[in-house]
Amino acid sequence: MDRPTRVRFWVIASCMLMGIILYVDRYGFGIAQPYIRQELNLSKTDFSYALSAFFWFYAIGQMPAGWLSDRFGPRLLLTSYILVWSFFAATVGFAGSLVSLCLARAAFGLGQAGAFPTASAIVGRWIPQAQRGKASSFVALGGRIGGAIVPIVSAILLVVFLPSDQSYEIEPRQILQPKEIAKTIAENRGDKDDPKPYLTRIDEYVERVSVREDAAVITKRILSVAFNELINDPAFYRREAFEELGSMDRFATEQIERIRSGQSLAARDSQRLNRHLMEAVFPVGIEGIYVASWRPVIFLFAGLGLVGALMTWLILRNHPSEHPRVNEAELRYITGTNGASRPAGNLPLQAILRCRSVWLSALSQFCVNIGWLFIVTWFIEYLMEEHHVAMAERSEMIALPLMVGFVGMLVGGVATDRLSKRIGLRFGRSIPWAGAMLVAAVCFLVCPVLNDAWAITWAMAIVALSVDFSVPSMWAFTQDVGGDYVGVVLGFGNMFGNFGAAVSPILLAEVQQSYSWNVMFIICGGFFIVASISAFFVDASKPIRGLPATDCNADLAA
Structure with missing residues (x-):
């Protein structure tokens, strides 16, 4: 008997590469934040609108983009999404006012909206159920790799792109x-x-x-x-x-x-x-001297999308049966059959809206992102204002939480798959998810008593470790219950998660300016507690498709 080919690994690797590029483009903007604010003369509140614009449109696009990928296949759609977001990522570098910055960020968010719902659908099509948590962890790991390297790379590039004739005098x-x-x-x-x-x-x-x-x-x-x-x-x-x-x-x-x-x-x-x-x-x-070099950095990061789109198109197919390098042994291993892919039908919105677990997942993601956004948006400002940390050390501090998150992402995938085999999907998905959120809450709540910048950084690193540990459980939940509509189900949760992300920059900016950074930490911890409680009651053992809507936690169907 022929041994299964390993094309599925290359497919997951292409999704991982997509995640790296996606987060490089997304977080590259955040690292340049102090210099963008200074050049465009924006207050924290002004800049929070630009941060929020991305997430509102990123959230709104989740379900439609996920459904398009389910309906017409992920190969064309994911390639298109990468090209679209890369184009609009470049337009950020041309922004000259708050309005143009917000418009560019909104379009950029809409372009990125379909990326992870489509990647989740790819995992559902290409990976057996018993390994989906681990595979999802590798896809999500790509995002963390991109997020972890971009602060350090950005710090280097800001220096490299500094004009040789730059004046050091202050106007x-x-x-x-x-x-x-x-x-x-x-x-x-x-x-x-x-x-x-x-x-x-x-x-x-x-x-x-x-x-x-x-x-x-x-x-x-x-x-x-x-x-x-x-x-x-x-x-x-x-x-x-x-x-x-x-x-x-x-x-x-x-x-x-x-x-x-x-x-x-x-x-x-x-x-x-x-x-x-x-x-x-x-x-x-x-005004910092590196104001002169943030735009070339944005353009360079946007150009990486061309590489990602090409790799996605060359490696990916809509279904294993369509790939010329997949043998019958690998096809049977993945699907148990050599049948062709079946496109999803109409959007099953009614069934999704009647499922309590889907709503609990959405609530958990909403709350998580309010706290998580502090790390990737305002943490850089906190280090500058509260601890006066210079750019080089600041870039290391910002990178640390995302680098530590690598471990959580990998361990979380293995943990949820093994736990699900031992105690079932119900608690195999919810316990790692809820427990990780509780740890993150504790880390935020202890920050007000920590006075050292590195101590705060390590607390944020544990938050990132916890959040990333939970991601494979969340992704696997959508693949367990979503059937042929994995992209839509993940898109629904991501939509609400990014509503939280859209609210977060404005909410946290107002809290900090009206109260203090310590009050901000406490609020973030509170949202993580709600996220933990919500995640605990998620039930991955009851699929949506193929069952009456009332079977998925019937109390909402009544």
């Missing part, structure tokens, strides 16, 4: 918060007990310019003149003044080591070091 328009800067300097001047030496050093230049120009009020122009004098001063850096400043840009750290070893810096290196020192002292008050 008045680049002073973003003159009143806050002046207030900080004045408060330090009046602090006789514990003045910050680096602020005292900067104050020397500001006071000198103010006296020279007889200025009673510190304006953008006064600050610009003073800051440029210190930027052009080779002797501005003093070890005793800046030693307690903390996290610094990698370039600045290298130049400081050179100074401490007795070397002298070239004029351009000295200017750039001084500019980085200023940005470290006033991380949100001065």
Whole structure:
């Protein structure tokens, strides 16, 4: 008897590649967030609308896109989705205002909407039921790989794409918060007990310019003149003044080591070091020099979609029976028959809406994404504002949760498949899912008592580990109950999950500005508790298709 071919592995690998590219494009925008905000002069609330625009249209497109893939086949549709989202990802790089940014992000979200519902349908068609949790974990793992590498790669590319003739002087328009800067300097001047030496050093230049120009009020122009004098001063850096400043840009750290070893810096290196020192002292008050390089990074990431679309078209087929390299042994292993694929019929919306487990899954995903979005949207701002973490170290902190998530994704797939074999689908899917959400809730709730940036980062890493551990259970649930409509069922849950993601940026921005970062942590923890309770009552043992609607938790059908 012939051994089964292994085409199914290549199909799953192509879906994994799709996930990598999808998250590189999606999270690349988030990493560039501080520089986009600065260049377009957007507040947190303004930028939250751009973040939210993506998720509203991503959510709305889930079910229609999933049904299209179920109805007409995933090969053409997934290839098309990749090309469409890549085009609109590139248009983000042309945005010049909040309106154009929101429109580009909305179209980008609509383009990405069909990706994971289609990938779930592919797993349902190409993988036996006993292995779907593990296969789903590999597909979702692609997203985490993309999300984990993009902060580090973005940090490198922002430096690489910095124009060689970039000016390090600060123009008045680049002073973003003159009143806050002046207030900080004045408060330090009046602090006789514990003045910050680096602020005292900067104050020397500001006071000198103010006296020279007889200025009673510190304006953008006064600050610009003073800051440029210190930027052009080779002797501005003093070890005793800046030693307690903390996290610094990698370039600045290298130049400081050179100074401490007795070397002298070239004029351009000295200017750039001084500019980085200023940005470290006033991380949100001065426009960053990497504002000049975020657009080329967006364009490069968007171009990766061309590679993904080509690979998807070449490797994928709508059903194993249509693939020329699949032998009969592999076809029997996957489906138990050599029959051809059967397209889905009309959208079974009534049956889906009567299924309690589908609604519980949707509620869990809604709540999860409200908390999860903090990690991939506002965490970067938290590190800048609350802990003044420089870009290089900040990129490592942002990458860590998604890198740790790798483990959760892989272990979660194996755990749900093995547990389902031992105790059945009902609890084999719900226990890993609900338990992981509870762990994530605890991590958020302890954050207010943690004062160290790395301690908070590790708490977020455990949140990511927990969320990723639950993803294979959630995907496998949709494949267990969805029959020929896996894409639609996953799309329904994803739709509500991304309604949560759409609400999250605006909600969390308002909470932070009205209350504090600590209140934001508590709210995120509360949503994870609701997600845990909802997930526990999900029942994967009762399929939707082929049964009367009342059989799927009849209390809603009554």
